[in-house]
Amino acid sequence: MAENRASGxxxxxxxxxxxxxxxxxxxCWVDAxxxxxxxxxxxxGELFGWSFxxxxxxxxxxxxxxxxxxxxxxxxxxxxxxxWTVSFATPDARALGRxxxxxxxxxxxxxxxxxxxxxxxxAADPEGAVFGLWQPGRHRGFGRRHEPGTFVWAELYTxxxxxxxxxxxxxxxxxxxxxxxxxxxxxxxxxxxxPAEMPPHFLAHFRVTDLDDALGAVxxxxxxxxxxxxxxxxxxxxxxxxxxxxxxxxxxx
Numbered sequence: 001m002a003e004n005r006a007s008g009x010x011x012x013x014x015x016x017x018x019x020x021x022x023x024x025x026x027x028c029w030v031d032a033x034x035x036x037x038x039x040x041x042x043x044x045g046e047l048f049g050w051s052f053x054x055x056x057x058x059x060x061x062x063x064x065x066x067x068x069x070x071x072x073x074x075x076x077x078x079x080x081x082x083x084w085t086v087s088f089a090t091p092d093a094r095a096l097g098r099x100x101x102x103x104x105x106x107x108x109x110x111x112x113x114x115x116x117x118x119x120x121x122x123a124a125d126p127e128g129a130v131f132g133l134w135q136p137g138r139h140r141g142f143g144r145r146h147e148p149g150t151f152v153w154a155e156l157y158t159x160x161x162x163x164x165x166x167x168x169x170x171x172x173x174x175x176x177x178x179x180x181x182x183x184x185x186x187x188x189x190x191x192x193x194x195p196a197e198m199p200p201h202f203l204a205h206f207r208v209t210d211l212d213d214a215l216g217a218v219x220x221x222x223x224x225x226x227x228x229x230x231x232x233x234x235x236x237x238x239x240x241x242x243x244x245x246x247x248x249x250x251x252x253x
């Protein structure tokens with residue numbers, strides 16, 4: 001089981017297994033919207049050792065040692081971006097959506113049920129960075145994280161870190177600053193790594209054992225390196241795209 005990393009997390013037992021319940025504001029899931037899910041399965045299966053099985057609708061679960069770590073879904077409209085989306089846990093997606101709007105953000109996609117798995121929504125902060133909300137039902141979120149081949153960090157690249165700190169600090173105060181909080185969420189100025197014209201966005205980070213080896217695998221599988229390795233306060237990072245153009249980061253720590 002993943003260790004509790006933020007204030008408000010709880011462990012519950014379901015069908016003889018202990019599952020983590022993520023506190024509000026904790027990154028609890030990542031999903032990729034791809035033009036070709038089968039190509040995505042080949043890419044990420046080779047890169048991270050993931051296996052796959054059918055999930056809700058036409059999406060697929062990515063699993064590592066049997067535990068859910070991500071999902072891949074086909075784009076419903078070819079004009080949609082090919083992206084990884086980071087979702088934050090909440091016990092009430094509608095209530096959180098109202099707070100987001102009141103704070104100057106917007107609800108991009110109103111909360112909607114995903115079968116009995118939970119309730120999903122898409123939101124954007126005042127600068128336009130898009131993120132997901134997840135109100136758990138049967139699906140709690142990550143079964144594994146913080147280990148090689150799984151989600152380990154979300155970095156928000158923004159032009160106004162002070163405004164981002166105020167927005168998310170108020171929205172997810174307990175997860176970021178509560179007693180015992182060890183958040184998996186950082187903020188950085190967009191021009192530190194990316195061109196100045198890059199829009200504000202979240203970048204999902206996956207942990208790897210050897211960053212150089214992982215970069216070689218990305219290129220061998222048809223992806224490319226956007227930003228070569230650089231040092232951060234949370235580890236050694238490189239930014240890459242998969243073989244369909246979805247950006248993500250590899251983190252060695």
